[in-house]
Structure formats: C-alpha cells, structure tokens
Amino acid sequence: AQKVTQAQTEISVVEKEDVTLDCVYETRDTTYYLFWYKQPPSGELVFLIRRNSFDEQNEISGRYSWNFQKSTSSFNFTITASQVVDSAVYFCALSEARAAGNKLTFGGGTRVLVKP
Amino acid sequence: NAGVTQTPKFRILKIGQSMTLQCTQDMNHNYMYWYRQDPGMGLKLIYYSVGAGITDKGEVPNGYNVSRSTTEDFPLRLELAAPSQTSVYFCASSSRQGSPTNTGELFFGEGSRLTVL
Numbered sequence A: 001a002q003k004v005t006q007a008q009t010e011i012s013v014v015e016k017e018d019v020t021l022d023c024v025y026e027t028r029d030t031t032y033y034l035f036w037y038k039q040p041p042s043g044e045l046v047f048l049i050r051r052n053s054f055d056e057q058n059e060i061s062g063r064y065s066w067n068f069q070k071s072t073s074s075f076n077f078t079i080t081a082s083q084v085v086d087s088a089v090y091f092c093a094l095s096e097a098r099a100a101g102n103k104l105t106f107g108g109g110t111r112v113l114v115k116p
Numbered sequence B: 001n002a003g004v005t006q007t008p009k010f011r012i013l014k015i016g017q018s019m020t021l022q023c024t025q026d027m028n029h030n031y032m033y034w035y036r037q038d039p040g041m042g043l044k045l046i047y048y049s050v051g052a053g054i055t056d057k058g059e060v061p062n063g064y065n066v067s068r069s070t071t072e073d074f075p076l077r078l079e080l081a082a083p084s085q086t087s088v089y090f091c092a093s094s095s096r097q098g099s100p101t102n103t104g105e106l107f108f109g110e111g112s113r114l115t116v117l
Helices: none
Strands: A003-005 A010-014 A019-021 A024-026 A032-039 A046-052 A059-061 A064-069 A074-079 A088-096 A110-115 B004-007 B010-013 B019-025 B031-037 B043-051 B054-057 B064-066 B076-078 B087-094 B112-116
Touching (some): A019 A110, A024 A074, A046 A059, A074 A088, B043 B064
Parallel strands (some): B010 B112
Antiparallel strands (some): A003 A024, A019 A074, A032 A088, A059 A064, A088 A110, B019 B076
16 A cells, blocks of 8 residues: 655754655555645645656756656755745645556645744 | 635534545545544544445444445544544545546645534
C-alpha cells in the first residue's frame, strides 16, 4: 500500500531564512502523482503543486521550489526567504494512477512557524 | 463558481446522536471524497465515490455511511456519534482520470468541525 512520511513535525525559522520540508513516499505503482498542499491557520487546504512520476524536473515558483528524486523516493519542498505568511501546515500527498478515483494518501504534515 | 461547499461548518453532538454532513460541488466532477483530520494529524480517507451510485470505503470507514445519488452531492452520515469521531471533516472533488480537465488535483471544501461530547 502507498505511504507518505513527513518526518519533520514542526520547523521554526526566523523570517528570511530558507526552510526545506522533507517528504518520502512508498508506492508499488510505476505511475503516480505527488502533491503539496498548504493549510494556513484558517484551516482550508490550498493546492501548491502536482508532479508526475515520469517528470523528475525540479520546479520553481516564486519563493517555492520542489526537488523530486525517484532514486530516493523523495519530493522535498523548499521555501526561500521565508515570510510570516508562510506559517502553515504543509502536507505532502501521493496518488497512484492505477488506484480508482484519484485518491490521495497524505503525510502527517509539517508545521512551519516563521517568526518575524 | 462556489467550488465545494460543506455544511455545517461547526457542530456539537452528544454521544449516540446522528447527523449528516452535507457536501455539494458545482464543477461537474465525477470523483468525490470525505477525509477526516484529527488534531495535529494528516488527512485520512473515509469514503470516496467515482460517480453517481458508486461509493467505496477508504482507510477509516467505520462509523460512517455515504450515498451518491447525484453528481453534485455526497453526504456523509454519522449514525451513532462517538467521541472518537471528534475531528475536522473535509469534502473534496476532482475530475475523472483521462478527462481533458483532469489535473489530479483535489478541490477541498472549507471543512466541518465536529465535536462529540
């Protein structure tokens, strides 16, 4: 069965520091999709990125970047020059292509606290 | 578009009571889901549906029931509320695999906070 592990439960940084969130996954499927969602203190879930298993290119979007490495089954997320508004819980998730219904399996989340 | 709408946003139940969490989406998505999020934890899948009339269990289905009579609606029923069901419940939807609009992304409602005392 698929599994997503986010070993860091909480990370505290000072504003403008970089922060990297680790995500390790397990799957037997050869085609799968990896996601990151953000959950700010208000509680809603905000989609950040989706990555296909056959596309190992790293991606950068503003201050956010993602490093996907199939060899280590990792999909890490870096926030560069963190800001107070980045304070949130971040979830990594996995969806297997052959599983019915696009179901997502979530990691336990990493709480990021950015102090001014 | 409203996206995914859940009601109620907050509810307090007594042990043994029953209730239904409502979920509706206006994006014509085939797939719908119910997740629960316990304090400080990730989301766990309760039930999901790949289309009207088709539902299936997720990781933590015990104590819940669902139905999917229309594409838009996917209510979650708690028959005999227990303190262990105190959680935040999220409904979500996504487009069908293989459809031109399918990004695999799940669109979430704002959540329903349920407390069982």
